[in-house]
Amino acid sequence: MQYFKRLKSEIDPTPFLDEINGVANAWDASTGRQDKIAVQREAKAIPLRGLRKSAIGGRKRCDVHDSRWTTGSQNYPLARAFLEDFAREQDSILGRGKIVCLPAGKRVYPHIDRGQYYRVRNRYHLVLNSALGSWMKAGDEEVRMKQGELWWFDNDQMHEANNDGDQDRIHMIFDMLPRHLAEEVLGTAA
Template sequence: MRNFVKIAEGVDVVPLLVAVARQPHLWNENTLRTKHPGTAHAEVDDILLRFNEIPEGREKRVINDTECVNYPALAALPQARPLIFGLMAKLEGERLGRCMITRLRPGGRIYPHKDMGAPATYYERFHVVLLSAPGCIFQTGEEQVHMRTGEVYWFDNTQEHQVFNNSAEDRVHLIIDIKTSK
């Protein structure tokens, strides 16, 4: 596979998954990714842990997509920190970008798209699978992968990609953007 590389398995994601389940109010506190016209993520729920700063009093748009700040959800979910910073340490990351938890409900879809700007060109994207069941397919070009709970993948998000959740379970991923020395 060229667009996906499994870099870990057997990661203990239960503490974060339980913490998220206990705080359902954290979902969709910020809908920047999911509610704009034409978004590929319209069927996704998000918890933004770390994201670009959105200036107060301005229309909701990102001014600088390289700089990221911690959002209140990161403090509410300290169980995410060992997963995020453990991966940073393992990869000898130089800079931490966006960190978010995404949920795609059964029957949901993330439509074909390519990520643009710094989240795709400056950072590398990693998926920590918090919950996934057979039938959930991540596709880029001709490549398809079912990412299993507890696995971690590097993913080339500059390529057109889409996700189908044809399972009876939610698909929940922790997405982490890390700048490495490559």
């Protein structure tokens, strides 16, 4: 496979799911993903890291490299620690990240993540909840990501997801910039 790579398995999702369940109305606090991104309209999200709006300066959102922890991410210290630890392990700089729920019978429609932000970053999925395995397609390849697995995938390819199970599919989805690209992309050695 060239568009998917399983990096880890047997990660215990229970602490992350407990953290989400411990926050009242966690899935209702932010509706930007389903309200503003047509291909994501059936998914719910908890933003952990987002673009630094003050850095937009006339650029398209998909071309803004600066990101920051969201205020709401303080409710998810285990998720934050996981992201920070994995970024160190990969010698990378965290970009945007979120916890995403795709309810049973719903889908993410085919799309390519466009813009300069996405061209230089790696995209990852940590599967927190998926009874049947999470079906996903990128290019001409299809996978079923299992609960507790961490995957890299190539979001430069046309990709889509479908929850054909009978319970919510929950993933932590995040981007990382390889540290060796920091000066070229961010204008500073990080």
